[in-house]
Amino acid sequence: MNRMTILGAVTLAAWGGALMAQTDTATEGTATESAATQEAAPEAEAASPTETSEAEAAAEPAEKDTAATEAPTPEPNADGIYEMTLGNPDANVTVTEYASFTCPHCANFHKTTFKQLKSNYIDTGKIQFIYRDVYFDRPGLWAAMVARCDGPSRFFGISDMLYNQQRDWVSGSDPVAIADKLRKIGKVAGMGEEQLEACLTDAAKAEALVAWFQTNAEADDISSTPTLMINGEQHSNMSYEELSKILDEKLAE
Numbered sequence: 149m150n151r152m153t154i155l156g157a158v159t160l161a162a163w164g165g166a167l168m169a170q171t172d173t174a175t176e177g178t179a180t181e182s183a184a185t186q187e188a189a190p191e192a193e194a195a196s197p198t199e200t201s202e203a204e205a206a207a208e209p210a211e212k213d214t215a216a217t218e219a220p221t222p223e224p225n226a227d228g229i230y231e232m233t234l235g236n237p238d239a240n241v242t243v244t245e246y247a248s249f250t251c252p253h254c255a256n257f258h259k260t261t262f263k264q265l266k267s268n269y270i271d272t273g274k275i276q277f278i279y280r281d282v283y284f285d286r287p288g289l290w291a292a293m294v295a296r297c298d299g300p301s302r303f304f305g306i307s308d309m310l311y312n313q314q315r316d317w318v319s320g321s322d323p324v325a326i327a328d329k330l331r332k333i334g335k336v337a338g339m340g341e342e343q344l345e346a347c348l349t350d351a352a353k354a355e356a357l358v359a360w361f362q363t364n365a366e367a368d369d370i371s372s373t374p375t376l377m378i379n380g381e382q383h384s385n386m387s388y389e390e391l392s393k394i395l396d397e398k399l400a401e
Contacts, residue, residue: 236274250291265392291330306334
């Protein structure tokens with residue numbers, strides 16, 4: 149995937165993304181997906197939507213909030229954007245993941261490799277972990293705005309929900325339906341409707357997020373997701389066994 153294709157797509161996403169959430173009618177049809185998304189998320193688009201049951205919805209907030217409280221509390225940058233981090237900020241090894249909430253490979257990474265990474269390296273203080281959003285399309289930007297809506301304290305818990313339910317909320321081409329499903333996830337996570345609307349309609353924050361992503365992507369030469377930066381060295385998606393081998397070597401240096 150060409151980097152300029154991604155950046156061109158997300159520039160449009162910044163303007164169309166947050167503002168689209170203000171209305172209950174869509175005027176752009178299937179424009180929720182950019183050309184870049186075709187490579188990033190074909191599986192998610194083709195999947196059949198599944199509804200979250202009331203029992204699941206009731207059980208999720210406590211579980212996710214518990215996970216989210218493990219995130220440190222970083223300081224925002226000048227635009228109010230937080231670097232979302234976990235683990236030991238003084239560790240000698242830092243893993244930065246570039247990921248998109250609409251990318252099925254990212255969802256699989258978080259359901260498998262990331263769980264083991266968190267248990268064995270992040271929670272034990274061996275490494276610092278940084279998560280950075282990639283915006284292939286407007287739904288990915290909206291999802292990030294929901295995940296970031298309540299600041300760092302809930303980010304990783306909501307991220308889990310977004311990845312676990314990706315097949316549901318990404319599915320289809322109706323931007324209003326996608327936005328409504330994202331609101332539902334935010335409400336299940338404990339946020340109120342007014343808070344969510346304020347986040348989803350914050351055009352200035354959307355522009356700032358896209359500009360921040362562009363700066364990071366250009367600095368680290370990001371062209372696909374998930375991409376891992378390990379102490380500044382770029383690595384593509386890999387299994388936990390491959391990742392742990394690299395981390396152990398870095399930790400031994």
